[in-house]
Amino acid sequence: AQSVDQPDAHVTLSEGASLELRCSYSYSAAPYLFWYVQYPGQSLQFLLKYITGDTVVKGTKGFEAEFRKSNSSFNLKKSPAHWSDSAKYFCALEGRGNYKYVFGAGTRLKVIA
Amino acid sequence: DPKIIQKPKYLVAVTGSEKILICEQYLGHNAMYWYRQSAKKPLEFMFSYSYQKLMDNQTASSRFQPQSSKKNHLDLQITALKPDDSATYFCASSHNRESDTLYFGAGTRLSVL
Numbered sequence: 717a718q719s720v721d722q723p724d725a726h727v728t729l730s731e732g733a734s735l736e737l738r739c740s741y742s743y744s745a746a747p748y749l750f751w752y753v754q755y756p757g758q759s760l761q762f763l764l765k766y767i768t769g770d771t772v773v774k775g776t777k778g779f780e781a782e783f784r785k786s787n788s789s790f791n792l793k794k795s796p797a798h799w800s801d802s803a804k805y806f807c808a809l810e811g812r813g814n815y816k817y818v819f820g821a822g823t824r825l826k827v828i829a
Numbered sequence: 830d831p832k833i834i835q836k837p838k839y840l841v842a843v844t845g846s847e848k849i850l851i852c853e854q855y856l857g858h859n860a861m862y863w864y865r866q867s868a869k870k871p872l873e874f875m876f877s878y879s880y881q882k883l884m885d886n887q888t889a890s891s892r893f894q895p896q897s898s899k900k901n902h903l904d905l906q907i908t909a910l911k912p913d914d915s916a917t918y919f920c921a922s923s924h925n926r927e928s929d930t931l932y933f934g935a936g937t938r939l940s941v942l
Contacts, residue, residue, distance in 0.1 A: 819873075
Protein backbone atom coordinates (compact mmCIF):
# COMPACT_ATOMS: atom_id res chain seq x y z
CA ALA A 717 0.00 0.00 0.00
CA GLN A 718 1.08 3.55 -0.54
CA SER A 719 0.04 6.66 1.32
CA VAL A 720 0.86 10.31 1.73
CA ASP A 721 0.59 12.29 4.92
CA GLN A 722 0.47 16.05 5.13
CA PRO A 723 0.35 16.58 8.88
CA ASP A 724 -0.47 20.29 8.82
CA ALA A 725 -3.99 21.02 7.67
CA HIS A 726 -3.40 24.78 7.98
CA VAL A 727 -0.27 26.93 7.97
CA THR A 728 -0.24 30.69 8.44
CA LEU A 729 2.80 32.87 8.07
CA SER A 730 3.78 36.42 7.31
CA GLU A 731 4.82 37.65 3.92
CA GLY A 732 8.58 37.55 3.60
CA ALA A 733 8.97 34.56 5.87
CA SER A 734 10.26 31.20 4.70
CA LEU A 735 7.67 28.54 4.11
CA GLU A 736 8.05 24.82 4.46
CA LEU A 737 5.12 22.48 3.98
CA ARG A 738 5.60 18.97 5.24
CA CYS A 739 4.92 15.78 3.34
CA SER A 740 5.78 12.25 4.34
CA TYR A 741 5.02 9.12 2.41
CA SER A 742 4.81 5.41 2.83
CA TYR A 743 5.79 3.16 -0.05
CA SER A 744 7.88 0.02 -0.19
CA ALA A 745 9.88 1.00 -3.26
CA ALA A 746 11.28 4.22 -4.72
CA PRO A 747 8.42 6.62 -5.37
CA TYR A 748 7.65 9.35 -7.81
CA LEU A 749 6.70 12.43 -5.79
CA PHE A 750 4.78 15.52 -6.79
CA TRP A 751 3.49 18.80 -5.44
CA TYR A 752 0.39 20.50 -6.79
CA VAL A 753 -1.26 23.77 -5.81
CA GLN A 754 -4.93 24.71 -5.83
CA TYR A 755 -5.78 28.40 -5.67
CA PRO A 756 -9.22 29.33 -4.31
CA GLY A 757 -11.93 28.44 -6.77
CA GLN A 758 -9.48 26.91 -9.21
CA SER A 759 -8.27 23.51 -10.22
CA LEU A 760 -4.96 21.88 -9.33
CA GLN A 761 -1.76 23.00 -10.98
CA PHE A 762 1.56 21.18 -11.11
CA LEU A 763 4.45 22.69 -9.14
CA LEU A 764 7.26 20.14 -9.26
CA LYS A 765 8.16 16.48 -9.21
CA TYR A 766 10.90 14.13 -8.13
CA ILE A 767 11.56 11.19 -10.38
CA THR A 768 15.17 10.27 -9.81
CA GLY A 769 18.58 11.85 -9.47
CA ASP A 770 19.11 15.16 -7.72
CA THR A 771 17.20 15.13 -4.47
CA VAL A 772 16.45 18.85 -4.56
CA VAL A 773 14.02 19.68 -7.31
CA LYS A 774 13.01 23.13 -8.42
CA GLY A 775 9.62 23.93 -9.77
CA THR A 776 7.42 26.74 -10.92
CA LYS A 777 6.63 29.91 -8.97
CA GLY A 778 9.94 29.76 -7.07
CA PHE A 779 9.18 26.56 -5.18
CA GLU A 780 11.57 23.73 -4.48
CA ALA A 781 11.35 20.44 -2.62
CA GLU A 782 13.85 18.03 -1.17
CA PHE A 783 13.45 14.28 -1.35
CA ARG A 784 14.78 12.63 1.80
CA LYS A 785 14.74 8.87 1.61
CA SER A 786 16.04 8.56 5.16
CA ASN A 787 12.84 9.89 6.67
CA SER A 788 10.48 9.38 3.71
CA SER A 789 9.79 13.05 3.27
CA PHE A 790 9.32 15.47 0.41
CA ASN A 791 8.88 18.90 1.95
CA LEU A 792 8.01 21.93 -0.13
CA LYS A 793 9.93 25.16 0.41
CA LYS A 794 9.95 28.73 -0.73
CA SER A 795 11.66 31.85 0.50
CA PRO A 796 10.40 34.47 0.78
CA ALA A 797 6.70 33.71 0.79
CA HIS A 798 4.32 36.09 -0.92
CA TRP A 799 0.66 36.75 -0.17
CA SER A 800 -0.15 35.32 -3.60
CA ASP A 801 1.15 31.94 -2.41
CA SER A 802 -1.99 31.57 -0.30
CA ALA A 803 -3.58 28.37 -1.59
CA LYS A 804 -4.01 24.69 -0.82
CA TYR A 805 -1.00 22.52 -1.52
CA PHE A 806 -1.16 18.82 -2.25
CA CYS A 807 1.64 16.31 -2.09
CA ALA A 808 1.20 13.22 -4.23
CA LEU A 809 2.94 9.90 -4.72
CA GLU A 810 2.92 7.53 -7.65
CA GLY A 811 4.18 4.04 -7.13
CA ARG A 812 6.79 3.03 -9.65
CA GLY A 813 5.25 0.54 -12.02
CA ASN A 814 1.79 0.49 -10.47
CA TYR A 815 0.65 3.82 -11.96
CA LYS A 816 -1.33 4.58 -8.82
CA TYR A 817 -1.37 8.24 -7.92
CA VAL A 818 -2.24 9.02 -4.30
CA PHE A 819 -2.76 12.50 -2.93
CA GLY A 820 -2.35 13.78 0.61
CA ALA A 821 -5.16 15.63 2.32
CA GLY A 822 -3.56 18.98 1.50
CA THR A 823 -2.21 21.91 3.50
CA ARG A 824 -4.04 25.20 3.33
CA LEU A 825 -1.46 27.99 3.37
CA LYS A 826 -2.31 31.54 4.31
CA VAL A 827 0.31 34.22 3.84
CA ILE A 828 -0.51 37.44 5.62
CA ALA A 829 0.65 40.61 3.96
CA ASP B 830 -7.60 28.82 -23.42
CA PRO B 831 -8.41 25.86 -21.21
CA LYS B 832 -6.89 22.70 -22.58
CA ILE B 833 -9.12 20.39 -20.55
CA ILE B 834 -12.79 21.23 -20.82
CA GLN B 835 -15.27 19.97 -18.29
CA LYS B 836 -19.00 20.48 -18.64
CA PRO B 837 -21.04 21.57 -16.88
CA LYS B 838 -19.24 23.68 -14.33
CA TYR B 839 -22.09 23.32 -11.83
CA LEU B 840 -24.71 20.61 -11.65
CA VAL B 841 -27.66 20.18 -9.31
CA ALA B 842 -29.44 16.83 -9.32
CA VAL B 843 -32.15 15.11 -7.36
CA THR B 844 -31.57 11.88 -5.48
CA GLY B 845 -32.06 8.85 -7.70
CA SER B 846 -31.44 10.65 -10.98
CA GLU B 847 -28.67 10.10 -13.50
CA LYS B 848 -26.12 12.60 -14.81
CA ILE B 849 -23.22 12.62 -17.24
CA LEU B 850 -20.14 14.70 -16.64
CA ILE B 851 -18.26 15.64 -19.79
CA CYS B 852 -14.49 15.88 -20.22
CA GLU B 853 -12.46 16.68 -23.31
CA GLN B 854 -8.74 17.31 -23.44
CA TYR B 855 -6.83 19.07 -26.21
CA LEU B 856 -3.33 18.38 -24.99
CA GLY B 857 -2.76 15.31 -27.14
CA HIS B 858 -2.41 13.17 -24.03
CA ASN B 859 -2.78 9.43 -24.00
CA ALA B 860 -4.00 8.96 -20.44
CA MET B 861 -7.08 10.40 -18.77
CA TYR B 862 -8.41 10.21 -15.25
CA TRP B 863 -11.30 11.07 -12.98
CA TYR B 864 -10.79 12.34 -9.44
CA ARG B 865 -13.30 13.40 -6.82
CA GLN B 866 -12.84 16.07 -4.17
CA SER B 867 -15.23 16.55 -1.29
CA ALA B 868 -15.13 18.22 2.09
CA LYS B 869 -15.02 14.84 3.82
CA LYS B 870 -12.21 13.23 1.86
CA PRO B 871 -8.99 14.29 0.20
CA LEU B 872 -8.60 14.16 -3.54
CA GLU B 873 -9.73 10.68 -4.42
CA PHE B 874 -8.70 8.73 -7.50
CA MET B 875 -11.59 7.12 -9.36
CA PHE B 876 -10.55 5.86 -12.81
CA SER B 877 -7.66 5.88 -15.22
CA TYR B 878 -7.74 5.29 -18.97
CA SER B 879 -4.89 4.85 -21.36
CA TYR B 880 -5.48 4.86 -25.12
CA GLN B 881 -9.20 4.58 -24.40
CA LYS B 882 -8.80 1.45 -22.31
CA LEU B 883 -9.76 1.29 -18.65
CA MET B 884 -6.56 0.69 -16.69
CA ASP B 885 -7.61 1.18 -13.11
CA ASN B 886 -10.88 1.47 -11.24
CA GLN B 887 -10.79 2.47 -7.59
CA THR B 888 -14.48 3.23 -7.34
CA ALA B 889 -16.37 0.65 -5.34
CA SER B 890 -19.75 1.46 -6.79
CA SER B 891 -20.89 0.41 -10.27
CA ARG B 892 -23.08 3.52 -10.29
CA PHE B 893 -20.03 5.33 -11.64
CA GLN B 894 -19.27 4.43 -15.23
CA PRO B 895 -16.60 6.13 -17.35
CA GLN B 896 -17.21 6.35 -21.09
CA SER B 897 -14.56 7.04 -23.70
CA SER B 898 -15.94 7.62 -27.19
CA LYS B 899 -12.72 9.19 -28.47
CA LYS B 900 -9.12 9.22 -27.30
CA ASN B 901 -9.48 12.75 -25.96
CA HIS B 902 -12.87 12.22 -24.31
CA LEU B 903 -13.61 10.65 -20.96
CA ASP B 904 -17.11 11.21 -19.67
CA LEU B 905 -18.41 10.03 -16.33
CA GLN B 906 -21.92 8.66 -16.00
CA ILE B 907 -23.36 8.55 -12.51
CA THR B 908 -26.62 6.72 -11.93
CA ALA B 909 -28.95 6.51 -8.93
CA LEU B 910 -27.42 9.65 -7.46
CA LYS B 911 -27.12 9.99 -3.70
CA PRO B 912 -26.48 13.08 -1.57
CA ASP B 913 -23.13 11.53 -0.65
CA ASP B 914 -22.08 11.85 -4.30
CA SER B 915 -22.00 15.62 -3.85
CA ALA B 916 -18.45 16.67 -4.64
CA THR B 917 -16.30 18.36 -7.23
CA TYR B 918 -15.30 15.94 -9.96
CA PHE B 919 -12.03 16.66 -11.69
CA CYS B 920 -10.96 15.26 -14.99
CA ALA B 921 -7.21 15.07 -15.57
CA SER B 922 -4.86 13.90 -18.27
CA SER B 923 -1.20 13.09 -18.72
CA HIS B 924 0.96 12.33 -21.70
CA ASN B 925 1.68 8.86 -20.42
CA ARG B 926 0.73 6.93 -17.35
CA GLU B 927 4.03 6.67 -15.55
CA SER B 928 5.76 9.44 -13.62
CA ASP B 929 3.92 12.03 -15.62
CA THR B 930 2.48 15.36 -14.62
CA LEU B 931 -1.26 15.50 -14.30
CA TYR B 932 -3.15 18.35 -15.92
CA PHE B 933 -6.52 19.04 -14.35
CA GLY B 934 -9.72 20.48 -15.70
CA ALA B 935 -11.62 23.14 -13.81
CA GLY B 936 -13.98 20.57 -12.32
CA THR B 937 -17.70 19.95 -12.20
CA ARG B 938 -19.30 20.76 -8.88
CA LEU B 939 -22.15 18.32 -8.32
CA SER B 940 -24.80 18.86 -5.67
CA VAL B 941 -27.31 16.09 -5.06
CA LEU B 942 -30.44 17.12 -3.20
